[in-house]
Amino acid sequence: GENVEQHPSTLSVQEGDSAVIKCTYSDSASNYFPWYKQELGKGPQLIIDIRSNVGEKKDQRIAVTLNKTAKHFSLHITETQPEDSAVYFCAAQGYSSASKIIFGSGTRLSIRP
Amino acid sequence: ETGVTQTPRHLVMGMTNKKSLKCEQHLGHNAMYWYKQSAKKPLELMFVYSLEERVENNSVPSRFSPECPNSSHLFLHLHTLQPEDSALYLCASSQEWGFDQPQHFGDGTRLSIL
Numbered sequence: 099g100e101n102v103e104q105h106p107s108t109l110s111v112q113e114g115d116s117a118v119i120k121c122t123y124s125d126s127a128s129n130y131f132p133w134y135k136q137e138l139g140k141g142p143q144l145i146i147d148i149r150s151n152v153g154e155k156k157d158q159r160i161a162v163t164l165n166k167t168a169k170h171f172s173l174h175i176t177e178t179q180p181e182d183s184a185v186y187f188c189a190a191q192g193y194s195s196a197s198k199i200i201f202g203s204g205t206r207l208s209i210r211p
Numbered sequence: 212e213t214g215v216t217q218t219p220r221h222l223v224m225g226m227t228n229k230k231s232l233k234c235e236q237h238l239g240h241n242a243m244y245w246y247k248q249s250a251k252k253p254l255e256l257m258f259v260y261s262l263e264e265r266v267e268n269n270s271v272p273s274r275f276s277p278e279c280p281n282s283s284h285l286f287l288h289l290h291t292l293q294p295e296d297s298a299l300y301l302c303a304s305s306q307e308w309g310f311d312q313p314q315h316f317g318d319g320t321r322l323s324i325l
Binding site for chain 2: 102107129130132134139140141142143144147149187191192193198199200201202203204
C-alpha cells in the first residue's frame, strides 16, 4: 500500500541554525503535502502545505520544497528558536476525493540553547 | 476557544469496561475523523465521517464503535479493549472530506488499558 517515509526520526540543532526534515512518498498520484507540528500534550497543527503545481512555498522561517519526479518533499526551518522544539509530521494525499491522507512517522526536533 | 475539543483528556480503563470518547468541533466543518497515535508510528486513520455518514472504516476492530449524531459531534465507544489499544486517540475535522483539506486536530484522549 501507499506509505510515506520520514527522516530523520530525531534531530537536534543549535538555536539559530537551520533544520531540514525529508519525506519520500510512494503513491505517484499524491498531489497534496501538508506538514503538521505537534507540541507536547497537544494535537498536531498544520504549519504549511504544498500542492503539486508548485515546487516551493515559504512562510516566514518555514519553507517546503517538492520534487515530484523524485517523489520527495522537505521542510526547512531557518533561524530556529526554542519554540520550534516539537514533533513534525509530513503527509501525502492523492487527488481522488476518496484518497486517504498518509502520514510519516514523525521527527522529534530539539533546539539546543 | 479550541476549534476541536476532546474529552476526557485522560482515561484509564480495564479490559472489561465500557467507555466513550467525545469530540466536538466549533468550526462548522462537514468532515470528522478518528485517529490512533502510538509511539514511533504514523498516525493511523480509524474512521471518517462526512455529513454524519461514515465514509471510511480502516479495518478497525469491532471493539471500537464510532457515532456521529450531527456534524459537530463525534464519539468513539469502547468496549472489551486490549492492552495494545493503549494510545493517544485524536479527533480531527476538515471543511469537507476529500482532497486538499487541511485537518484541524483536537489535543487527544490518552487512553490506558489495564
